[in-house]
Amino acid sequence: MLAPSVYLKGLEMLEKNMSSVLKSVSKPGRYVGGEYNSVKKNKDEVKCRFAFCFPDTYEIGMSNLGVRILYDVLNREKDIWCERVYAPWTDMREKMQEYSIPLTAQESGDAMKAFDMLAFSLQYEMCYTTALGMLRLAGLKLYASEREECDPVVIAGGPCVYNPEPFAEFFDLINVGEGEEVLVEICRLYIEMKENGSYTKSAFLRRASQIEGVYIPSLYEVEYNADGTIKEYKPKYPDTPKKIRKRIIEDMDKAPYPEKLVMPYIETVHDRIVLEVYRGCIRGCRFCQAGMVYRPIREKSPEVLCKQARCLFDNTGYDEISLISLSISDYSELPRLTDSLLEWTDEKRVSLSLPSLRIDSFSEELMQKVSSVRTGGITFAPEAGTQRLRDVINKNVTEEDLLRSVNIAYRGGKSNIKLYFMNGLPTETLEDIEGIAELAKRVVGQYFRMPKEERPKGVGVTVSVSCFVPKPHTPFQWEAQDSYEMLMNKQEHLKNAITDRRIRYTYHDAKVSVIEALLARGDRRLAPVLELLTNEGVTLEAWDENFDYDKWVSALDRAGVDMSFYTTRGFGLDEVLPWDIIDIGVTKAYLRRERDKAYEGKTTPSCAEQCSGCGANKLGGKNKWCR
């Protein structure tokens, strides 16, 4: 542990002697800040200094929509200054450790310790060790209980908090659900208590626990049964909520949306305007966590979207607008939106892109309007190889849908088609695996069925397969994950089933998926494992070159944690699940019904066709479909 004085020295060094360090690392532009549209405030006029900490590289973090939105929301408040912190790449981290250079915020250049609040945005399981590594670089203790009174309040948010338990003990406060309102409320409470002198960290956290969407892990004790399953969560005080209900923004048209974006100098992964069209998803794919936890569906109107897009174009100069949401083609006003955008985007040389297209919505018209569809590659996600299994997972697309879309794509001059699948899905047999190969073959077959003169050149189909990870708050949350060996065998089986040279097969090493399942379904007993790995310098594991399965096995072993308890074990239907503490609106009864229907091979219609009473309607929100 480094003394605070060392960090002060680090700060001075930052100003004077950093240049040789910056010249010695890759992409130094990541670390310098000073971007156009980044927000600078006078420290003396600010009552709460807030830092978003993104546990991945600058290039990834800068592209995150959630952070972009919340950065804007918080900085609209005069007395709150929100800044950004990103994880250094491994070469820079080594230098920081060697020279005791603290991790600093992009805007002020101040060390993380100087902040009132540090909010980590946890986007995927493989970023947990990175987040903890950043706390270390900040000179902070990992466990909330070990940090000092004067240390910043450390917050977690983002999609991973729907099961916060593996990392809960490292954070003072967890923001469950959409953060636009709740983060401001938290800061307001903090400022109020600081001003009237009633602030102590514990008093603040207790009061914060009364805010809907706030989970204070230290206010609960977890008891376990003899068989290792959870017995109960015991709130410490009578007023401590039994469950934490996620927060949502009720009216998306009235929700604040950034008018400006911080403009990175270096290239980032999604370096463009991103327009969030709606939240939630009308489909109910049974493996998909996002489809459940973002319910209910709340759309924005085309008028509001168009205004936001134009404003962002004027303030950024980007030449691409990406329309995003979980399944963009389900937006009920898509034609009206694209038409009104095209009224000015063509003239300004701005192109439109849609990152997620459903197979059954692919049309010639879309191909003409949307440049990413016009010029980019084409990807479809049937997810499973047979109709039986597609029904089990409630992916309501048929082979006819796929072949029809493929046909349109070929006729539109596309010759390379990518197909996404999952393996290890519940009830999957080798027949389903072979179905993937057959489906791919039929996709190639469509090409040859076309008259020769109409075919685009050189057909190629890529089959990309990932491993199923049973996710909390989905109908498959109780399912066991296939063992590593089973997953690899299935991948091997598929490899052998694909004989056509025109079909390319790519898959991920199942080891990452196994660790993802462990973390997705884990409980508080995983904290020591994460601590061990952080102590050993494990970081940035979302990057293949930094992921080391053996280190996980060793850390689990030393911490005395049995991995299979969380991965290959089916969770009991009556078992207290680690994430039962979180209420996403969708009821457990609904998830159970969906699970039963999966085993019966029965599908569920989308919310647009018929509400199936998932329970998310009780959260309120302006939406079209909920009963």
Add this chain to the structure above:
Amino acid sequence: MVQVTPEKLFIRIKFRKTGRLQYISHLDLVRTMNKIVVRSGLPLWYTEGFNPKPKMVFAAPLSIGTESHFEFMDLRLTERVDTDLALERLNANMTDELVCTEAYYPESPFTALRWLKYEMELVTSGASEELAGKCNEALASEKMEILKKTKSGETVVDIKPLVHSATARFEDGKIKISAILSADPSSFLNPEYVVKLLRERCNVLSSSDLTSEHYSILRTEGYFFDMTLFR
């Protein structure tokens, strides 16, 4: 002199790239400028094709770690605009480390830029009058051979013909170098090579502690063949 034809109307922007912006590569600068000129609302001419872009041409790209007060970009327009207005519109969309200092309709091509002047400051252990003298000797020697990395390994190159002049002095506890180096695209000399030469010959900047020693390079001016100021 190039005749500025109405079909190819370029406005020349002189700008500074300083401070933190020295760590931004040329490619990233181009990307950044692209958005700046779009935001400026100037009447831009766009390239044809699938992915239309504003037409921008840059003189003598900087490498990472060099600051500059003497950068140029020619921007193609569809109609003549007032140069003061252009300057104002662009600067409204820039930061204080990337600033336009002048805008005018050019009369000379970038190929006429022959020499560039750099001011370097070396914060190094052993900085003294004596060390400055040693540096001066190295900078005045008949041959200035350095190891240059190429695709096929390292080769020895004499940079002497690419150096118009270079002198060292001891000031404010630092070794300061003024150098005028070739800007010709076919024989462009990166000022880093002058630092490299001094490193190899005079033992400057030799500490393994990266935070104890450092150096800065600033491009200040550029010249035509006859050593008059380029514009």
